[in-house]
Amino acid sequence: MKDSLEQLEIIQPLVMKRLKQALIKKRVSHAYLFEGLKGTGKKDVAKFFAKSLFCEQVIDGYKPCNQCIQCQRIESGNHPDVHVIEPDGASIKKDQILYLQQEFSKKGMESNHKFYMIVDADKMTGKAANSLLKFLEEPNAQTTAVLITERVQKILPTIYSRCQHVPFSPLPKKKLEQQLIEKGIKKEKAPLFAKLTNNIDEALSISEDDWFLQAEKIVLKLYEILSKQKLEDSLIYLHTTWNPHFKTREQLEKGLDLLLFIYEDLMFVQIGYEKELTYPDSLQLWRQGALQISKDLLLKKISFILEAKRRLQSNVNGTLLMEQLLINLQEGFTFV
Numbered sequence: 602m603k604d605s606l607e608q609l610e611i612i613q614p615l616v617m618k619r620l621k622q623a624l625i626k627k628r629v630s631h632a633y634l635f636e637g638l639k640g641t642g643k644k645d646v647a648k649f650f651a652k653s654l655f656c657e658q659v660i661d662g663y664k665p666c667n668q669c670i671q672c673q674r675i676e677s678g679n680h681p682d683v684h685v686i687e688p689d690g691a692s693i694k695k696d697q698i699l700y701l702q703q704e705f706s707k708k709g710m711e712s713n714h715k716f717y718m719i720v721d722a723d724k725m726t727g728k729a730a731n732s733l734l735k736f737l738e739e740p741n742a743q744t745t746a747v748l749i750t751e752r753v754q755k756i757l758p759t760i761y762s763r764c765q766h767v768p769f770s771p772l773p774k775k776k777l778e779q780q781l782i783e784k785g786i787k788k789e790k791a792p793l794f795a796k797l798t799n800n801i802d803e804a805l806s807i808s809e810d811d812w813f814l815q816a817e818k819i820v821l822k823l824y825e826i827l828s829k830q831k832l833e834d835s836l837i838y839l840h841t842t843w844n845p846h847f848k849t850r851e852q853l854e855k856g857l858d859l860l861l862f863i864y865e866d867l868m869f870v871q872i873g874y875e876k877e878l879t880y881p882d883s884l885q886l887w888r889q890g891a892l893q894i895s896k897d898l899l900l901k902k903i904s905f906i907l908e909a910k911r912r913l914q915s916n917v918n919g920t921l922l923m924e925q926l927l928i929n930l931q932e933g934f935t936f937v
Contacts, residue, residue, distance in 0.1 A: 613641065620646070620653075624662060633766075636749075636751075636768055637770065638799050640772075640803055643749045643769055646769075654714055654716060655675060656669055682715045683718075684716070684717040685717070686717065687720040692725065694726055694728075698733050716744070718749065720749050721750065722760075723751070724755075730760060734759055748760070748764060778792055780801055786804070792880075794808055820859040822838070836924065839920075839927060844919075853913060857913065858910075860906055862879040864899060865879065865903065867890050868903070870890075871891045871899065906926065906930075909926045
């Protein structure tokens, strides 16, 4: 397991307490919905849960031994009665759910219990979700399901209502920043990585990613061009520098996040919350920018970026999306 039991109890104390009580009292529900931000330990807790259900030498009624064949097979991902479904490309398809149903119609190979985890359950197609719904409506007494999502609002209400909801809390930002600093991240960079992810290992990986380090510079330069009110220059920069770097939808979303953080920092400066900055090493630049824009217009610009992030989730042309965003952001930088 990536995180030890002790670490999981520190990261998600309420979740672990709830699952512990269910295991000890043998009141495990047939379906759970683990909901929360990326990096909050949902998959690691689900793996712990599976081990606890299958372990041959459970300690204190809920702790997996991590030594028996059941625990080892779950850890390695090849337990015949534990199934993990993840998106096939951009979505989870009906065939994947039908395959799961077929597997669960068979008698358990290692025990009488069966466990399945659906990662990114919000990405099920409509047909897949309907197939799963039938599965949930007629649960096998020896079956436990864990659905995992970062976007609970995308889960069908009929599926949502048939699961026990288990919300995962994000690690407090300041605590995460401190842990990152202890891991070697520079103090002035820790706020950015702590905002990008709630997972320490992922934050460390991002901090060493050359693509990301270059992306940060590109976004900062774009802001500087925009602040000079030169739309033509910003559009040229978009096509010559931005587009060649932010090629995929995932990369473009990261670019929009970085741009959003800049405008949020401007707002923090305006309202006197400079300790909350994502880019504390750019404080002087933000102070200059905050003087050039009204609060209302700044809020409007933030809304433009949020709308671009929302539209990015549909099939839009990334270049056209960015061109329109730059036009929107270009307006209104005047001294107030």
